[in-house]
Structure formats: C-alpha cells, structure tokens
Amino acid sequence: MTEVRSEETFDAIVIGAGPVGENVADRLVKGGLSTLLVEAELIGGECSYWACMPSKALIRPGVALNNARQLAGSREAINGQLDAQAVLERRNSFASNWKDDGQLEWVENAGISLRRGKAWLIAPRTVEIADPEAGTHLAHARQVVVLATGSVPTTPDIPGLAEISFWGTREATSSPRVPESLLVIGGGVAGTELAQAYARLGASVSQLMRGKLLAKMPEPARKLVAEGLAKDSVKLREGVSFRKVSRDSAGVHLELDDGEILQAEEILVATGRTPAVTELGLAALELSGFDGRRLRTDQSGKVDGTDWLYAVGDVAGKVLLTHQGKYEARITGDAIVARINGDFDGTAKDWGKYTQTADQYAVPSVVFTDPEIATVGRTVERAEQDGVKVTEVSLPIAVAGSSLYLDDYQGWAQLVIDADRNVIIGATFAGPDVAELLHSATIAIVGEVPLDRLWHAVPSYPTVSEIWLRLLEKLGL
Numbered sequence: 001m002t003e004v005r006s007e008e009t010f011d012a013i014v015i016g017a018g019p020v021g022e023n024v025a026d027r028l029v030k031g032g033l034s035t036l037l038v039e040a041e042l043i044g045g046e047c048s049y050w051a052c053m054p055s056k057a058l059i060r061p062g063v064a065l066n067n068a069r070q071l072a073g074s075r076e077a078i079n080g081q082l083d084a085q086a087v088l089e090r091r092n093s094f095a096s097n098w099k100d101d102g103q104l105e106w107v108e109n110a111g112i113s114l115r116r117g118k119a120w121l122i123a124p125r126t127v128e129i130a131d132p133e134a135g136t137h138l139a140h141a142r143q144v145v146v147l148a149t150g151s152v153p154t155t156p157d158i159p160g161l162a163e164i165s166f167w168g169t170r171e172a173t174s175s176p177r178v179p180e181s182l183l184v185i186g187g188g189v190a191g192t193e194l195a196q197a198y199a200r201l202g203a204s205v206s207q208l209m210r211g212k213l214l215a216k217m218p219e220p221a222r223k224l225v226a227e228g229l230a231k232d233s234v235k236l237r238e239g240v241s242f243r244k245v246s247r248d249s250a251g252v253h254l255e256l257d258d259g260e261i262l263q264a265e266e267i268l269v270a271t272g273r274t275p276a277v278t279e280l281g282l283a284a285l286e287l288s289g290f291d292g293r294r295l296r297t298d299q300s301g302k303v304d305g306t307d308w309l310y311a312v313g314d315v316a317g318k319v320l321l322t323h324q325g326k327y328e329a330r331i332t333g334d335a336i337v338a339r340i341n342g343d344f345d346g347t348a349k350d351w352g353k354y355t356q357t358a359d360q361y362a363v364p365s366v367v368f369t370d371p372e373i374a375t376v377g378r379t380v381e382r383a384e385q386d387g388v389k390v391t392e393v394s395l396p397i398a399v400a401g402s403s404l405y406l407d408d409y410q411g412w413a414q415l416v417i418d419a420d421r422n423v424i425i426g427a428t429f430a431g432p433d434v435a436e437l438l439h440s441a442t443i444a445i446v447g448e449v450p451l452d453r454l455w456h457a458v459p460s461y462p463t464v465s466e467i468w469l470r471l472l473e474k475l476g477l
C-alpha cells in the first residue's frame with residue numbers, strides 16, 4: 001500500500017460521480033447519511049461530456065433542418081446547409097465546455113462531500129483514493145460503499161487497431177472538427193446515431209458492421225432507419241468482417257475480409273461497452289457476487305454475498321442507459337437508508353419501493369436517429385421466452401396527425417400484448433420525432449392498464465398519438 005496522507009470516515013462512500021453516482025449520493029444524504037462522493041475525472045460522468053448530451057446536441061440541428069425540408073412552404077425558405085461550426089459550438093455548450101463547475105456547485109448545495117481522484121477498495125468498507133492534489137487518502141464507510149463507476153468501451157480484435165490512433169465515442173462526441181470522410185465500425189445505437197450526425201455535418205460516411213444495423217430492433221423499424229441513413233448518403237455495409245487496419249499520411253485504410261480496402265480521414269470504433277469493474281480492487285475481496293467481469297446484485301442493487309457493497313448504473317451491467325441508471329440510483333439509495341433504519345428486510349417485491357422492477361419489464365430507450373426508434377418493455381421474442389401468451393399488433397403510422405406533422409411521414413408502430421392479462425407489455429414506435437410518444441406506452445405498461453380501460457384514453461386530434469387508437473381498433477376494440 002502507498003503512504004496514506006489523510007483519513008476520514010463517512011456513513012457512505014459512492015465511487016463515481018456520473019449521473020448515477022450523483023443521484024445515489026443525493027438520496028443517501030436526503031436519508032440522513034453523511035456521504036463521500038469520489039470522482040476521478042469530471043463530475044457528471046460520461047453522459048454529460050462524451051455521451052448523451054454532446055451526441056444529442058450534434059444530432060438535433062440536422063433533425064430540425066430535415067423536418068423543415070419535409071414540409072412544403074418551409075422547404076422553400078431553406079437555401080443552405082447545416083452550419084457545422086455553429087453546431088459544434090452549440091455542442092460545446094451542452095458539454096459545458098468540458099468543465100464541471102456547474103455540477104460541483106450542485107454537489108456542494110446537495111450537502112454531499114466530494115473528493116477528486118481514482119478510488120479502489122482495499123478492504124470491506126475501506127476505500128483508498130489517489131487524490132492528485134492531496135496525495136493518497138483513506139476513506140472508511142460506517143455502513144456502505146456504492147459502486148457507480150460506469151462502463152468502458154470494448155475494442156474489437158482487428159489486427160493493426162491497437163497500433164493506430166482512432167476515434168471512440170469520446171473523440172466523436174467532442175471533436176472540434178468534422179472530418180472529410182469517416183468510417184464507422186459498429187451497427188449499434190452509438191455508431192448509428194454518430195454516423196448520421198457526421199454525415200449531416202458534411203462528412204462522407206461509411207458504416208460497417210459484422211451483423212445487421214440495430215440488430216435488436218424489429219425489422220420494419222430497422223428498415224426505416226436504414227432508409228433515413230441512405231437519404232443522408234451513409235453507405236451501410238452489413239455482415240462484413242475486418243482483416244486489418246492501418247494509418248498513414250493519407251488517412252486510415254481498413255481492409256475487409258474479401259480484400260476490399262476502404263480509406264477515410266478518420267475511423268470511429270463504436271462496438272459496445274462493458275462495466276468498469278477491473279480497477280476497483282474487487283478480485284482481492286473474493287466476493288461471491290463478482291466473477292472477475294460482472295457484478296451480480298439483487299433487485300435493490302446490493303452485491304450478492306455482501307451486506308455493505310452496492311452497484312448501480314452501467315457498472316451493474318443491467319441496463320446501460322442514463323435514465324435507467326438514475327432510476328436504479330433512486331431505488332438503491334432509498335433501500336440503503338431503509339435497511340439501516342430497519343424498514344426493509346431485503347425481500348424483493350415487484351413494483352415495490354426498493355425493487356428495481358422496471359429494469360426487467362419496462363426499460364424505455366430511444367435511438368435518436370432520423371427517423372427515431374422508441375421502444376419500451378418486452379419484444380415478442382423476449383415475452384415468448386418468458387412464457388407469455390403474446391398477441392402482437394402493428395401498423396404503419398398514417399393518421400391525420402402524422403400527415404400534418406410532415407409531408408410523406410413514414411412511421412411504424414407495434415404493441416406487444418399479454419393475451420391472458422389483456423395488458424400491454426411492450427411497444428415500439430419508429431418514425432420522425434416519435435421519442436415523445438414513448439412515455440405514454442411506458443405508463444401503460446407500468447400501470448398495467450387493461451386494454452378495455454385504455455380504450456377510454458382518447459388521443460387528441462390531430463396528433464401522431466392517434467396511432468394508439470388505430471392499434472387498439474386493430475386489436476378489435
């Protein structure tokens with residue numbers, strides 16, 4: 001162990017001040033626990049500076065422009081392209097110029113103690129922190145340690161990749177310039193959103209993937225996004241594998257397995273993320289809830305085999321989304337306080353205050369491409385695996401509200417029904433700006449609203465929400 005300069009004790013220690021760590025620390029302080037939050041980089045985490053916020057800021061102006069182009073009357077007023085520099089500058093402000101003063105102020109006002117530096121566990125309830133200014137610091141937790149360390153990108157095993165500089169999502173979301181040409185590896189959410197954003201900012205983009213584009217999404221929804229990418233001249237290459245990659249003064253050269261060589265100024269690798277568990281000292285603690293790669297927790301976030309360690313957000317590996325991680329954080333924070341106060345014995349209860357039930361049955365997520373895909377709950381396949389008797393209903397989105405919204409609006413919607421219980425258990429909407437439709441479906445699923453009651457939820461005329469009525473009519477209501 002390195003020489004320890006200082007030492008202090010709190011009720012709780014939270015490692016990682018991303019959106020999830022901030023939320024769990026807030027709940028703990030509100031529950032009366034003195035809480036230390038430790039952050040190695042910027043308070044606010046990946047989401048604020050290199051993920052959700054900057055990526056959505058890169059995407060949004062292109063969507064607004066495309067919408068205006070899709071309407072007779074406003075189309076005629078457009079006489080230029082996106083101003084890439086203005087988009088990048090607006091993005092900078094959404095990433096707070098990569099400074100965390102605003103978040104620091106929030107932490108201080110919330111009554112949370114903060115220490116900067118990289119933290120790891122050296123014993124149960126004992127954390128060592130390499131504070132860049134104060135030196136090595138030791139922090140003890142009287143009650144609990146919460147891991148909220150997020151996730152790290154996974155890098156594919158492409159020969160040559162380790163020897164060259166390449167963009168990950170961090171570089172793509174924070175780049176001060178738009179490359180002339182960009183190769184994107186990965187057909188998931190991050191790769192697809194960023195491929196379209198950069199194409200609209202003026203780059204010539206090819207997106208390559210070993211499987212299909214957005215493979216987990218229903219086919220009609222994937223098809224709409226593929227058509228949207230094609231309109232933006234993104235060259236899609238599905239089902240390819242990579243022989244090697246290199247870089248020289250002309251740029252990046254990517255050789256495919258069939259011998260074809262693609263060249264571009266820059267390459268973005270967006271091939272998924274994995275929980276950030278490796279540098280936390282977990283292996284030495286020999287926890288039954290840690291297998292070397294993954295933590296196993298109960299539905300309140302407590303790591304199996306311990307009574308003092310919790311994991312929330314990306315590091316817990318259940319759902320890698322900000323809003324769901326923050327939901328886990330609220331439940332875990334409240335569960336910790338309730339356990340200490342003797343108000344919670346640890347028994348999971350579906351939809352109970354201390355059980356992360358939505359992680360299993362009602363995770364909403366949006367692919368912020370143009371058109372968007374918004375999905376919540378279970379797919380037909382997943383519901384069938386769960387042994388549910390499924391009824392599925394789907395339709396193109398073609399209602400008065402959608403035709404008014406955009407000329408030639410192309411969309412698709414699907415509901416997945418538990419036929420025995422007569423309730424919705426999954427929904428997907430694909431089309432321009434469907435993200436705001438999603439919460440209606442989330443509420444219907446979480447509320448387990450019977451279809452014959454949902455029949456009385458009348459969508460306003462003329463809105464895109466009228467698709468709800470068409471879907472219920474198709475179900476025979």
Ligand SMILES: Cc1cc2nc3c(=O)[nH]c(=O)nc-3n(C[C@H](O)[C@H](O)[C@H](O)COP(=O)(O)OP(=O)(O)OC[C@H]3O[C@@H](n4cnc5c(N)ncnc54)[C@H](O)[C@@H]3O)c2cc1C
Pocket residue numbers: 015016017018019020021038039040041042043044045046047048050051052053055056117118119120148149150151169173190276279280312313314315319320321322323324325
């Ligand atoms: C390009 C991209 C776009 C995305 N867009 C969206 C979106 O639109 N909507 C959405 O819901 N999700 C989105 N996500 C996912 C979202 O970013 C994550 O789910 C979210 O950031 C997870 O929050 P977290 O607090 O668990 O982890 P993080 O945000 O990763 O925060 C973890 C924090 O812990 C700190 N840390 C790690 N180890 C230590 C240590 N040992 N000591 C001290 N500090 C440590 C890190 O520095 C970091 O600040 C996106 C992801 C990517 C990559």
Ligand SMILES: NC(=O)c1ccc[n+]([C@@H]2O[C@H](COP(=O)([O-])OP(=O)(O)OC[C@H]3O[C@@H](n4cnc5c(N)ncnc54)[C@H](O)[C@@H]3O)[C@@H](O)[C@H]2O)c1
Pocket residue numbers: 155156157185186187188189190191193209210211212214270271272273320321365366367368
């Ligand atoms: N709008 C949003 O909510 C949003 C946006 C971006 C990212 N995210 C989250 O961030 C996380 C990371 O996003 P992502 O798109 O990188 O992950 P992902 O898991 O969605 O997609 C990964 C892609 O990389 C491919 N891939 C994986 N390993 C590969 C390999 N060895 N060689 C070639 N291809 C490989 C996969 O086939 C897939 O196409 C996801 O969990 C996602 O939920 C969310």
